[in-house]
Amino acid sequence: DQQVKQNSPSLSVQEGRISILNCDYTNSMFDYFLWYKKYPAEGPTFLISISSIKDKNEDGRFTVFLNKSAKHLSLHIVPSQPGDSAVYFCAASAGGTYKYIFGTGTRLKVLA
């Protein structure tokens, strides 16, 4: 049961352009969403989060958009940099739980 889906396993973007990573979810009880970045041989690193009471959260080059009616969120990275090349995981949780449900990840490659 894939409650959190990242349908694009990989994405290549030119340096300086926008990267858009997408995530869909099925559980309407999810009320908190996060993006994590993972480099090889490292653990996931928190990037940005959004509560379901918002539709946008911005932190520097990273912006997360949430469309609750479509059960869709996206992460925008602009401008993309080669150091952004990593696997990006979308995660979600429902109120009061300690359990995060992760997507399968999207491998972003930023080309210099």
Add this chain to the structure above:
Amino acid sequence: EPEVTQTPSHQVTQMGQEVILRCVPISNHLYFYWYRQILGQKVEFLVSFYNNEISEKSEIFDDQFSVERPDGSNFTLKIRSTKLEDSAMYFCASSAQGGANEKLFFGSGTQLSVL
């Protein structure tokens, strides 16, 4: 910057053997977690731990698994009798507070290979 540390980075064991994976969470954090990622699959929640008790566990976390905080700094995951399908990268995580709106800090993982 404080970080979650995990040892060993790689663990190879024979099927049926017991393994203990060790983690040192960030020192002022109170909530601890184990996740795992089987190769090519998503990161999956195993268990959360607070105040010396399991707060929540997944269906993966059966009787073969146990967690412990044996002292003030370590947090361990024990697999009593390993199976081939336990081969995965195991991530420890911690957070300052519990609940849904908390970001987790992950360690770099222990790659467990069961032969």
